[in-house]
Amino acid sequence: MSRLAQGGRIDRSKKLRFTFDGRAFTGFAGDTLASALLANDEHLVARSFKLHRPRGIVGFGADEPNALVTVGKGAYATPNLRATQVTLTDGLEAFSQNRFPSLQFDLQAVLGLFQRFLPAGFYYKAFFLPSWKFYEGMIRRTAGLGRAPTEPDPDRYAHRHAHCDVLVVGAGPAGLQAARSAAQSGARVMLVDERDELGGDSAFHGGRIEDRPAPFYLHDMAAQLAALPNVRVLPRTTAFGYYDHNLVTLAERCSGGELAQRIWYVRAKQVVLATGAIERPLVFPNNDRPGIMLAGAARAYLQRHAVLVGQRPVVFTNNDSAYETAFDLAAAGAKPIVVDVRSHPDTQLQTGCARRGIELIPGATIADTGGRMRVDRIEIVPHDNSRRRRVACDAVLMAGGWAPVVHLFSQSGGKLRFDEVQSCFRPALPVQAVIVAGAANGAFDLATCFAEGARAGVEASRRAGHDAVVIAPPQVADEAGLRIEPHWRVPDALARGKQWVDFQNDVTSADIELAARESFCSVELLKRYTTTGMATDQGKTSNVNALALLANAVGKAIPDVGTTTFRPPYTPVTFGAIAGTARGDLFRPRKYLPAHAAHVKLGAHFEDFGGWQRPEFYLRAGETQEVAIAREWRAVRNGVGLFDGSPLGKIEVCGPDAGIFLDRMYLGSASSLQPGKLRYGLMLNEHGTVIDDGVFARLTPTRFLVSPTSGMALAISARFEDWLQCEWPELKVAVCDLTTAWATIAIAGPSARDLLQRAGTDIDLAPDVFGHMQLREGTVAGMKARVQRVSFTGEVQYEVSVAWSSGAALWEALFAAGEAFGVAPIGIETWLRLRIEKGYIHIGSDTDGTTIPADLGFAVPAKKQSDFVGRRSLTRPDALRADRFRLVGFESIDPERALPVGAHVLPAGCKKPPALLDGRITSSCVSPVLHRSIGLGLLKGGLDRRGEIVTLFYEHNTLSARVVDPVFYDTQGARLHG
Amino acid sequence: MLLLDCPFCGVRPEIEFACGGRSHVQRPGPPEQVSDEQWSAYLFFQPNPKGLLRERWRHVVGCGLWFNVERDTVTHAVTQVYEMGAAPAETTP
Numbered sequence A: 001m002s003r004l005a006q007g008g009r010i011d012r013s014k015k016l017r018f019t020f021d022g023r024a025f026t027g028f029a030g031d032t033l034a035s036a037l038l039a040n041d042e043h044l045v046a047r048s049f050k051l052h053r054p055r056g057i058v059g060f061g062a063d064e065p066n067a068l069v070t071v072g073k074g075a076y077a078t079p080n081l082r083a084t085q086v087t088l089t090d091g092l093e094a095f096s097q098n099r100f101p102s103l104q105f106d107l108q109a110v111l112g113l114f115q116r117f118l119p120a121g122f123y124y125k126a127f128f129l130p131s132w133k134f135y136e137g138m139i140r141r142t143a144g145l146g147r148a149p150t151e152p153d154p155d156r157y158a159h160r161h162a163h164c165d166v167l168v169v170g171a172g173p174a175g176l177q178a179a180r181s182a183a184q185s186g187a188r189v190m191l192v193d194e195r196d197e198l199g200g201d202s203a204f205h206g207g208r209i210e211d212r213p214a215p216f217y218l219h220d221m222a223a224q225l226a227a228l229p230n231v232r233v234l235p236r237t238t239a240f241g242y243y244d245h246n247l248v249t250l251a252e253r254c255s256g257g258e259l260a261q262r263i264w265y266v267r268a269k270q271v272v273l274a275t276g277a278i279e280r281p282l283v284f285p286n287n288d289r290p291g292i293m294l295a296g297a298a299r300a301y302l303q304r305h306a307v308l309v310g311q312r313p314v315v316f317t318n319n320d321s322a323y324e325t326a327f328d329l330a331a332a333g334a335k336p337i338v339v340d341v342r343s344h345p346d347t348q349l350q351t352g353c354a355r356r357g358i359e360l361i362p363g364a365t366i367a368d369t370g371g372r373m374r375v376d377r378i379e380i381v382p383h384d385n386s387r388r389r390r391v392a393c394d395a396v397l398m399a400g401g402w403a404p405v406v407h408l409f410s411q412s413g414g415k416l417r418f419d420e421v422q423s424c425f426r427p428a429l430p431v432q433a434v435i436v437a438g439a440a441n442g443a444f445d446l447a448t449c450f451a452e453g454a455r456a457g458v459e460a461s462r463r464a465g466h467d468a469v470v471i472a473p474p475q476v477a478d479e480a481g482l483r484i485e486p487h488w489r490v491p492d493a494l495a496r497g498k499q500w501v502d503f504q505n506d507v508t509s510a511d512i513e514l515a516a517r518e519s520f521c522s523v524e525l526l527k528r529y530t531t532t533g534m535a536t537d538q539g540k541t542s543n544v545n546a547l548a549l550l551a552n553a554v555g556k557a558i559p560d561v562g563t564t565t566f567r568p569p570y571t572p573v574t575f576g577a578i579a580g581t582a583r584g585d586l587f588r589p590r591k592y593l594p595a596h597a598a599h600v601k602l603g604a605h606f607e608d609f610g611g612w613q614r615p616e617f618y619l620r621a622g623e624t625q626e627v628a629i630a631r632e633w634r635a636v637r638n639g640v641g642l643f644d645g646s647p648l649g650k651i652e653v654c655g656p657d658a659g660i661f662l663d664r665m666y667l668g669s670a671s672s673l674q675p676g677k678l679r680y681g682l683m684l685n686e687h688g689t690v691i692d693d694g695v696f697a698r699l700t701p702t703r704f705l706v707s708p709t710s711g712m713a714l715a716i717s718a719r720f721e722d723w724l725q726c727e728w729p730e731l732k733v734a735v736c737d738l739t740t741a742w743a744t745i746a747i748a749g750p751s752a753r754d755l756l757q758r759a760g761t762d763i764d765l766a767p768d769v770f771g772h773m774q775l776r777e778g779t780v781a782g783m784k785a786r787v788q789r790v791s792f793t794g795e796v797q798y799e800v801s802v803a804w805s806s807g808a809a810l811w812e813a814l815f816a817a818g819e820a821f822g823v824a825p826i827g828i829e830t831w832l833r834l835r836i837e838k839g840y841i842h843i844g845s846d847t848d849g850t851t852i853p854a855d856l857g858f859a860v861p862a863k864k865q866s867d868f869v870g871r872r873s874l875t876r877p878d879a880l881r882a883d884r885f886r887l888v889g890f891e892s893i894d895p896e897r898a899l900p901v902g903a904h905v906l907p908a909g910c911k912k913p914p915a916l917l918d919g920r921i922t923s924s925c926v927s928p929v930l931h932r933s934i935g936l937g938l939l940k941g942g943l944d945r946r947g948e949i950v951t952l953f954y955e956h957n958t959l960s961a962r963v964v965d966p967v968f969y970d971t972q973g974a975r976l977h978g
Numbered sequence B: 001m002l003l004l005d006c007p008f009c010g011v012r013p014e015i016e017f018a019c020g021g022r023s024h025v026q027r028p029g030p031p032e033q034v035s036d037e038q039w040s041a042y043l044f045f046q047p048n049p050k051g052l053l054r055e056r057w058r059h060v061v062g063c064g065l066w067f068n069v070e071r072d073t074v075t076h077a078v079t080q081v082y083e084m085g086a087a088p089a090e091t092t093p
């Protein structure tokens, strides 16, 4: 056990049992999974992503590159969690990842033996023959993270929106002081921190604030803030995204209660980023063995969790910050050695080591490490290579300097600059309302952190409109700076073995230098080629080291190589939290037809069409889908069918200029239309492309009813508004989408008139009085109704619209009236096939982004007609080409075999692709009425090729079809007008 | 996620709006007097400035009205909003 009998802020009276890979361990309340594993001397916790090398815990928090674990089982499993951020709970079950058969013995680690054959970019170099797809499956299995559970996530998540004057991210000394200063001004303050315990890294230091131990002082500060009415403090909450106009997203891990996590959308007038700094590892040979970790992390495990990570640790540093770690470890009973790359460390530090009996080896580096599952020895070599020395150890603690956590600042659009003195990137130019304070701003001593926090809090609340009172920051002892000396890697002459830069993605210094030699000299290219910084930790510990190595390799200064772009999320966010409640039935609202219950009773099979739950077909006992569709089909052709068309778009366009307006919106004149009459029109965009079709009815001289395609009503009325408000504001027109104010039932078939008559209406239905493409208002079955004669089926068809609330009653009345005529309910699948027999196009199915009216057989209007949207494009040279794709009918030579939608027409003489596209099938059906296999499609040259037999190609098969007119049924339209 | 100051409803989040692209585009016409070159310039050529851009936005789930927004394409700072048909205040691009 590495747990000390005393110290730390854990509750030794609360023992927690947990398992790791099935083995049982215990920890205490206050532990994380990482600290509990280390307390049990479990250093080997993971295998690396690509090469399956044994890996241990490196960091203390969000920076952790190695210790990714799966927590929980079955549906509750959450993969890829950093053990350093998993709060230990009783009964917790954790599992290592990416190993087979076990963590201790991983067969795929054999890959490591071939490592010299797997250099940077090896995926691109080795796996392109015969194709990447050939290798992808194997590689994905080999190089893997945890597995996502296959069951639905049983946890509950929620989203919440919040506003505040000042959002402070990070509750270390700078953040706490900023929040305190802002709170005193009366501003509404939110303070968030990803850890359980507030205080930041300073809470792990042995230092004193206002003559009290730092953790106690900082905890009191946090508690006082939380008690204020204008302050909301959220621990266990990660600010993971910084978006435009100061929108910051937070992921809160809820403790207890019904929710697993809550996502916050915080719109802050001002943001203070006090996100601290992440320690950098040093790059040296075999620096990736378990037991090699960051010096600051070792100190944190000691002070926070009373875990001594080694009895004989080696502290390896290039700056002053690691000495405190060495002193703390010595005080806790360990026998540390300090290896300092600097030849002349500060004399105070030297005497500090001497006084504690700590051996200090200055002017040296580590040339190699040993130990299979945990580091057990190192080789120390002076820079002049004069004498190599082996030292036994049980931990190596790296201190390569500090990298300010600039991720959120960078996400906000802020620019960074390189600080040569401290060897790190710091925030420079903000573009949003944000202030950075403390270590995140490159201030690495306590006094400056407090001072910057105080200034930031005052300035932020002032900018948010609150008079801020300046509070004196707490008194702390003076600290010297880092006095860092860059040591980006061990020179080849001294090094024995690979020097790892990105632990999670297995990138070495040699990989980076190879990439530079192969001219991947820009940091963005380097990143993609070597995958450095592209793992789930986004290179939190590796980015600056990789940049520095690239800069050295190409002979540039670090700032000239540039930094990569930081993108959300700062740490991974589970999909369940992002989805929140928008899943299952709550994913999006379902819209139901007014007669939904009647459709259910009739055996409807429902399908989602543009959010509407619509009957696709109606199954009778013993029927298959195709049998049902054929039965419905014959009912419309020989008797009568009822179709619930309530989602049909109904837009009223009113005003003295309504006709002129529609003339400009459609190909097809509205202003010349008589009241009571309907007309079909095509809507184009400015490119001349057909984007919708519709029927407009003139109700009165100043009032039109426009019916666009179902599901398009919102888009079309928005389009009307666009042109009215922005292009023709002088037109006196109002537009109102009344789609869901009217329920619409279509009656189609030779007996349609008889059915409607029997249902009872005061409208004269005589064909010479109420003809095709006309509209009447009156009553149907006692309900106030609008009746239109239009047809999508080619039969006599009435579309009856009544108030939405009467829709179910209308359906019942019409259905009852139809029983004498053998009425059948018709599903939308049958409806869409019926129209193929008539060659009626469905925009978006039979057309694409290039189809213009002429391609569909609509003449380009003569010059004298008014301008309309897209008109000028119809005479562009491209629109007049003879070889455009134009609408034709196809008939399969084999009458039983359906023409596959999407099948390509091969050019004449061509039997096998590759070939230029000559045309394609866009709709098809085998008609149970005509006993023919027919289809619509687009063909180069269109009907000029009538009668030609073409070869269709689909999924490695070919079949033959004849080019014919696109009207297959009742070509003269006699039935339509009957 | 922008905050836009609708001239009719006040400051609202971007999800309530739809962007309609560049403002103050002169639609050439009448069609028979427009050359292919003029028409293709209108259809296919759009400036893509690094800096100030005037755009049309519609408050779709609010008042439903279109208005103009002047925005810096680098910082996303909104420099002015004004009603459709109004002239923008002069700004140095």
Ligand SMILES: [Zn+2]
Residues within 6 Å of the ligand: B006, B007, B008, B009, B010, B059, B062, B063, B064, B065
């Ligand atoms: Zn509005």
